[in-house]
Amino acid sequence: MGYFQPLIFFVLAACPFMFISPSHSSLDHENVKNLPPAKHVGNVNLSLYYETLCPGCAYFITRDLVKVFQTDLYTIVNLRLIPWGNAKIVGGKIRCQHGDDECYLNAVHSCVIHLWPDVKTHFRFIHCTEEQSLEGPVGSKEAMWKNCSDKLGFRGDMINKCYSTGLGMKLLHRYGNETARLIPPHKYVPWVVVNHTPLREDFEKFVKYVCDYYQGDPKPEACPKKSSSVSSTNTKIATEIHPGCYAEQT
Numbered sequence: 001m002g003y004f005q006p007l008i009f010f011v012l013a014a015c016p017f018m019f020i021s022p023s024h025s026s027l028d029h030e031n032v033k034n035l036p037p038a039k040h041v042g043n044v045n046l047s048l049y050y051e052t053l054c055p056g057c058a059y060f061i062t063r064d065l066v067k068v069f070q071t072d073l074y075t076i077v078n079l080r081l082i083p084w085g086n087a088k089i090v091g092g093k094i095r096c097q098h099g100d101d102e103c104y105l106n107a108v109h110s111c112v113i114h115l116w117p118d119v120k121t122h123f124r125f126i127h128c129t130e131e132q133s134l135e136g137p138v139g140s141k142e143a144m145w146k147n148c149s150d151k152l153g154f155r156g157d158m159i160n161k162c163y164s165t166g167l168g169m170k171l172l173h174r175y176g177n178e179t180a181r182l183i184p185p186h187k188y189v190p191w192v193v194v195n196h197t198p199l200r201e202d203f204e205k206f207v208k209y210v211c212d213y214y215q216g217d218p219k220p221e222a223c224p225k226k227s228s229s230v231s232s233t234n235t236k237i238a239t240e241i242h243p244g245c246y247a248e249q250t
Contacts, residue, residue, distance in 0.1 A: 044213045046206065047080045049179050049191040052105040054245040058130040060190045064204055066127055069120065071222035073207065076214045079119050081126060083109040084179045084189055085172045094169040101141060105129065107168035108145050111159050114171055124152055188245050 048065060050057040068074050085096045085106035096103030109126055116122045128148035138144055149156045162168050192203035195213050199206060211223035
C-alpha cells in the first residue's frame, strides 16, 4: 500500500492538467499577441489582407483561396489571414473607420483566428461567413457569424466573450497596425503577399506565384503546367468590387 500512495497522489495532482484544451482558450487580453501559425521550413509564405463584407474579398476567399485546401497546395504554403478593420484609438477607445457591420464582423474574425489559431480550422469559419455574405443580408449582426459557428461546431460563447470583453477590437487594432506598416502600402483589399512580395492586380494568380517561389521537388499537383491554366475571378472582382475595399476611401 505504501508504494501505491505516492502514485495515487501523483495521478490526482496531474488530473486538472489532463483536461486543459490544447487550443487557444485564454481570453486574457492584457498581454495579447497576434501569433502567426507555425511555419514549415521551405514552405512559401502566403498572406491575405482582407475586409469582411467586401464582395471582392468574399469572391477571392470562397472561389480562389479555398483551392489551397481543396488541392495539395496546402502542403507547401504557410497561410495567414489578416482581417483589416482600420481600427484606431480615438478618445482612448478603439474605434473602426469602416461601417459598424464590417467592423463587428472583422473583430469576430480576429477572435476566431485567435481562439482557433490552426489555419485549416479558422479558414473554415471565415470561408463560411464570406460565402454567406455573398448571398445577401442575414438579419442581425450576430446572425452574420452564428449560423456558421453552429454549423461548424465553433463555440459561440467563446466568440461572444472575446468580442464583448474588447479583445476582438484589440486584436483588430493590432492587425490594422500591421496592415498600415505594409511596404509598399496596400491600396485595396484583397491584398495578397507572397514571400513579402505584393501581387497587386495579379492577386488572383497567387497559385502560380506560390509554385514559382517554391524550391522543393517535386512540386504539388496543384501547380499549373502553364501560367495560362491558372483560373481567375478577376472579371467578377473588377465589376463587383465594393467601394469600401479601397484603402484611400476609409
